Amino acid sequence: MLPxxxxxxxxxxxxxxxxxxxxxVLLPIIQSLVLSFFSWDGISAMxxxxxxxxxxxxxxxxxxxxxxxxxxGYLVICLVxxxxxxxxxxxxxxxxxxxxxxxxxxxxxxxxxxxxxxAFLFQRIYSIDPVGLINQILAWLGLGGLERPWxxxxxxxxxxxxxxxxxxxxxxxxxIIYAALLAVPQELEEAARLDGASRWRIFTQIRFPYIRPVWxxxxxxxxxxxxxxxxxxxxxxxxxxxxxxxxxxxxMYKTAFTSTDYGYASxxxxxxxxxxxxxxGLILLMLRRKADA
Amino acid sequence: xxxxxxxxRYQSRTPASGRPRRRRRRxxxxxxxxxxxxxxxxxVQVYPLVWLFLTSVRTEHDFTTGNAFALPSSxxxxxxxxxxxxxxxxxxxxNSLIVTMGANILIVLLGMMAAYALQVLGFRLSRxxxxxxxxxxxxxxxxxxxxxxxxxxxxxxxxTYPSMIIPLAGFALPxxxxxxxxxxxxxxxxxxxxxxxxxxxxxRIFGLITLPLSVNTVVTVVLVNSIFIWNDFIFANTxxxxxxxxxxxxxxxxxxxxxxxxxxxxxxxxxxxxxxxLLLVFLVLNKAIIYxxxxxxxxx
Numbered sequence: 376m377l378p379x380x381x382x383x384x385x386x387x388x389x390x391x392x393x394x395x396x397x398x399x400v401l402l403p404i405i406q407s408l409v410l411s412f413f414s415w416d417g418i419s420a421m422x423x424x425x426x427x428x429x430x431x432x433x434x435x436x437x438x439x440x441x442x443x444x445x446x447x448g449y450l451v452i453c454l455v456x457x458x459x460x461x462x463x464x465x466x467x468x469x470x471x472x473x474x475x476x477x478x479x480x481x482x483x484x485x486x487x488x489x490x491x492x493x494a495f496l497f498q499r500i501y502s503i504d505p506v507g508l509i510n511q512i513l514a515w516l517g518l519g520g521l522e523r524p525w526x527x528x529x530x531x532x533x534x535x536x537x538x539x540x541x542x543x544x545x546x547x548x549x550x551i552i553y554a555a556l557l558a559v560p561q562e563l564e565e566a567a568r569l570d571g572a573s574r575w576r577i578f579t580q581i582r583f584p585y586i587r588p589v590w591x592x593x594x595x596x597x598x599x600x601x602x603x604x605x606x607x608x609x610x611x612x613x614x615x616x617x618x619x620x621x622x623x624x625x626x627m628y629k630t631a632f633t634s635t636d637y638g639y640a641s642x643x644x645x646x647x648x649x650x651x652x653x654x655x656g657l658i659l660l661m662l663r664r665k666a667d668a
Numbered sequence: 669x670x671x672x673x674x675x676x677r678y679q680s681r682t683p684a685s686g687r688p689r690r691r692r693r694r695x696x697x698x699x700x701x702x703x704x705x706x707x708x709x710x711x712v713q714v715y716p717l718v719w720l721f722l723t724s725v726r727t728e729h730d731f732t733t734g735n736a737f738a739l740p741s742s743x744x745x746x747x748x749x750x751x752x753x754x755x756x757x758x759x760x761x762x763n764s765l766i767v768t769m770g771a772n773i774l775i776v777l778l779g780m781m782a783a784y785a786l787q788v789l790g791f792r793l794s795r796x797x798x799x800x801x802x803x804x805x806x807x808x809x810x811x812x813x814x815x816x817x818x819x820x821x822x823x824x825x826x827x828t829y830p831s832m833i834i835p836l837a838g839f840a841l842p843x844x845x846x847x848x849x850x851x852x853x854x855x856x857x858x859x860x861x862x863x864x865x866x867x868x869x870x871x872r873i874f875g876l877i878t879l880p881l882s883v884n885t886v887v888t889v890v891l892v893n894s895i896f897i898w899n900d901f902i903f904a905n906t907x908x909x910x911x912x913x914x915x916x917x918x919x920x921x922x923x924x925x926x927x928x929x930x931x932x933x934x935x936x937x938x939x940x941x942x943x944x945x946l947l948l949v950f951l952v953l954n955k956a957i958i959y960x961x962x963x964x965x966x967x968x
Contacts, residue, residue, distance in 0.1 A: 389791075
């Protein structure tokens with residue numbers, strides 16, 4: 376603490392940032408909580424309905440549950456691609472002697488591209504008429520029977536909208552894990568290698584335990600980001616066909632700005648927040664417990 | 669987790685075995701396989717972007733009739749001309765620049781001020797304030813859409829630059845505060861004490877010591893945030909209605925739908941125009957960006 380500081384000086388530095396943060400983040404959270412107990416279309420008078428929105432959401436709204444399951448599927452696909460892909464590439468990269476920087480940069484490139492551009496790109500990659508990249512590769516491989524319009528087939532659409540999101544940020548998580556792996560002391564690994572430990576064993580018993588704290592943070596970041604995923608499903612399919620790629624976020628958005636049901640939309644967004652908090656809690660619980668075992 | 673503990677644990681579990689001979693050759697094979705794998709994954713990461721650029725210089729005829737994924741048979745830049753004619757690309761870029769700059773100024777200045785109050789000045793409730801900032805990292809941005817939409821319409825802020833800048837800066841502020849306060853930790857106490865003894869107050873110390881020392885962190889914060897703000901879709905799509913204020917992501921959307929038949933090659937040319945500035949900045953400054961992303965995520 377500075378010796379010459381005054382209470383006023385603390386306030387001078389603290390109030391402006393808290394003001395912006397309060398208006399943009401904290402106040403809307405409180406407003407959403409309040410709105411979730413009302414029924415309101417934005418024009419007529421607000422009507423207090425108690426927990427009715429929550430009751431309807433949890434017991435009477437099949438679209439909500441469908442979107443919830445879709446969001447979980449979306450989360451799993453994103454996590455596998457982002458964390459799995461990141462861990463594999465980061466581990467392999469540590470044994471490279473040259474080209475590390477190039478790989479890092481190239482791998483991160485998709486994160487720089489806007490989601491609208493990515494949506495255009497994948498719309499073409501998935502399409503069947505004209506033949507898109509995936510269907511073309513399948514044809515070359517002699518798997519023509521698997522060709523399909525990936526975005527309008529209800530069995531593949533969820534995976535099809537999840538993969539671009541996973542693809543986009545793999546490089547980002549790879550960077551973080553790679554930085555953590557570099558910090559693993561070389562002597563430990565060398566000692567293990569001299570003792571004849573296999574690569575797999577070195578990985579599971581030395582490297583991974585060492586990077587576990589970073590892995591935990593990365594998992595939390597990746598999970599909360601996937602749960603708020605919106606742009607790509609909204610742009611690629613807008614939740615369709617039917618509701619087969621509807622996520623909670625897109626459902627919330629439509630409820631708010633297409634059906635102008637602000638109260639119910641707020642209820643859904645409160646649920647999304649709760650869902651994120653639960654996810655963070657579960658991840659901490661799982662990864663901590665393993666660390667203690 | 670201490671390294672000695674790990675080593676002890678490792679040694680107690682693994683019986684020493686002496687077979688160094690048989691392992692001589694394996695690492696080479698593994699090494700080669702892993703190189704191939706990494707290269708393959710990198711190709712998957714980069715190919716779509718290469719394709720984007722190739723399509724933007726393809727003739728329309730080549731794109732619709734030929735093999736759209738092979739190398740273009742001839743190169744044309746006519747798509748770029750059409751891209752600028754059809755949309756408002758220039759205007760979109762200006763709007764994106766205004767929003768990105770506005771948000772970045774707020775993020776840097778306010779983030780630095782909050783970090784200064786928390787880390788350097790210090791006060792009793794600083795833990796509570798840190799906790800408040802943590803909320804903004806975990807909570808998804810969608811929660812703010814409906815309330816902000818309502819608030820904006822009651823104070824006539826809908827469809828303005830601030831309607832985008834406020835939430836973009838607000839949700840990026842926590843990470844900026846954390847980055848700055850972890851940097852401020854490294855400024856030695858003695859520097860501040862010496863300045864205080866010389867009679868400098870908190871404002872002068874901020875302006876003459878903290879601010880000039882933080883230039884590197886400022887660059888990092890600006891670069892990392894610019895990527896996300898430049899590409900923001902959700903806030904712009906919710907709060908902006910008039911064509912004159914549309915940022916790049918919204919402008920790009922106009923290429924589809926409005927004309928019925930999609931002019932794909934022109935659309936991809938437009939995509940390339942909008943992606944290129946950020947891509948160049950990224951390629952030139954990727955060291956700083958990579959550093960920022962790494963430290964940002966491990967601190968959060």
